[in-house]
Amino acid sequence: MMNASKADPTPTANGSLPTQRRTYSIGELARMFEVTPRTIRFYEQEGLLAPERRGQTRIYHEKDRVRLKLTLRGKRLGFSLAEIREVIEMYDAMPDGNARQLKRLLEILADKRNNMERQLEDIRLMQRELDDVEMRAREVLERLDH
Amino acid sequence: MMNASKADPTPTANGSLPTQRRTYSIGELARMFEVTPRTIRFYEQEGLLAPERRGQTRIYHEKDRVRLKLTLRGKRLGFSLAEIREVIEMYDAMPDGNARQLKRLLEILADKRNNMERQLEDIRLMQRELDDVEMRAREVLERLDH
DNA sequence: CAACCACTTTACGTTAACGTCAACGTCGTC
DNA sequence: GACGACGTTGACGTTAACGTAAAGTGGTTG
Numbered sequence: 001m002m003n004a005s006k007a008d009p010t011p012t013a014n015g016s017l018p019t020q021r022r023t024y025s026i027g028e029l030a031r032m033f034e035v036t037p038r039t040i041r042f043y044e045q046e047g048l049l050a051p052e053r054r055g056q057t058r059i060y061h062e063k064d065r066v067r068l069k070l071t072l073r074g075k076r077l078g079f080s081l082a083e084i085r086e087v088i089e090m091y092d093a094m095p096d097g098n099a100r101q102l103k104r105l106l107e108i109l110a111d112k113r114n115n116m117e118r119q120l121e122d123i124r125l126m127q128r129e130l131d132d133v134e135m136r137a138r139e140v141l142e143r144l145d146h
Numbered sequence: 147m148m149n150a151s152k153a154d155p156t157p158t159a160n161g162s163l164p165t166q167r168r169t170y171s172i173g174e175l176a177r178m179f180e181v182t183p184r185t186i187r188f189y190e191q192e193g194l195l196a197p198e199r200r201g202q203t204r205i206y207h208e209k210d211r212v213r214l215k216l217t218l219r220g221k222r223l224g225f226s227l228a229e230i231r232e233v234i235e236m237y238d239a240m241p242d243g244n245a246r247q248l249k250r251l252l253e254i255l256a257d258k259r260n261n262m263e264r265q266l267e268d269i270r271l272m273q274r275e276l277d278d279v280e281m282r283a284r285e286v287l288e289r290l291d292h
Numbered sequence: 293c294a295a296c297c298a299c300t301t302t303a304c305g306t307t308a309a310c311g312t313c314a315a316c317g318t319c320g321t322c
Numbered sequence: 323g324a325c326g327a328c329g330t331t332g333a334c335g336t337t338a339a340c341g342t343a344a345a346g347t348g349g350t351t352g
Contacts, residue, residue: 027298037299042340056300056347070275073268078224080338091279094286102287109280116269116276122219123262129216130255130262133237137255140240141248173328183329188310202317202330226308293352300347311336318329 024060032065033072043071047085077119079112087112170206178211179218189217193231223265225258233258 026037043049044058048071051058060068067088074084090097090105097105172183189195190204194217197204206214213234220230236243236251243251 025298026300036341038342039340041300046339058299073272075339076224076265076268077272078222082338087279094283097286099287099290102283102290105283106280109276109283112276113273116273119222119265119269122222123265126219126223127259127262130258133233133240134252134255136240137248137251140243141245144245144248171328182311184312185310187330192309204329221309228308296351297349298347299349300345302344304343306339306341308338309336311334313334314332316330319327320325322323322325
């Protein structure tokens with residue numbers, strides 16, 4: 001778990017076209033993010049994606065690519081697919097969402113925020129541990145090299 | 147996943163005794179960290195803990211408590227139990243570890259570090275997304291309230 | 293046209309990380 | 323001495339997130 005450093009393709013180096021009409025096949029998308037097509041289909045089955053269909057074949061637009069990107073980022077942060085879907089669904093339902101739904105969404109967001117804070121702290125602490133262990137390891141190595 | 151905010155009990159408010167001789171039962175530890183005894187036994191089975199035994203019964207010392215704490219923190223950061231164990235084992239084997247082992251440990255640590263960096267970036271990005279979604283949600287709410 | 297992709301659906305398999313019983317031993321206490 | 327709270331070891335069950343294999347469709351290329 002927790003790999004991949006070449007991902008996150010963001011070719012925003014264009015002249016900011018009004019609407020990017022680029023589309024992607026499932027295979028393209030899979031290579032882009034270093035996942036398998038199976039994974040992408042699974043995310044669709046779980047309600048995280050809803051690509052267009054040309055016959056049987058799936059056609060992905062920018063919107064879908066962004067969703068996938070956010071989904072994978074959420075995963076790296078330890079969110080379950082169900083949690084991610086919940087946010088995505090509420091986000092989509094926002095424009096015509098009723099007050100209760102919106103307040104619920106704000107609650108969820110606050111929750112996620114707490115999560116982030118906690119994780120930041122965890123990372124800080126973990127980095128200290130790593131520093132510590134590394135120092136000790138280097139010391140022992142030093143002694144071995146005489 | 148990703149809950150609990152009352153955990154991390156660190157009663158370091160004593161007069162720094164030379165060696166804290168406090169011990170814990172499995173139930174105490176479980177309540178402390180808001181996990182079940184089953185979880186703690188499972189971690190032992192996976193080689194993450196190795197408590198003393200008084201007859202059949204497990205007795206946990208400070209060292210065990212710290213390990214459990216680190217383990218749970220690692221989990222919140224998305225590490226698998228296997229990964230965590232690997233680090234713990236190498237850490238324990240450090241004092242008499244050979245050079246190859248130690249270099250391997252340093253590699254692993256560097257890897258974890260990269261992980262942390264990536265996660266920090268992910269968190270920053272995610273926080274922006276949350277900001278954005280929250281803003282939009284508040285706007286819609288505003289309009290609903292007339 | 294055959295061969296080869298890349299795509300599709302269906303369905304069963306797998307792994308990690310526990311949950312959930314059952315069946316039993318050991319205290320303290322009422 | 324029965325009862326409840328806590329501990330123990332199996333052993334089987336469960337869930338999430340895919341992997342994998344089988345069998346078929348549709349385009350293009352030598």
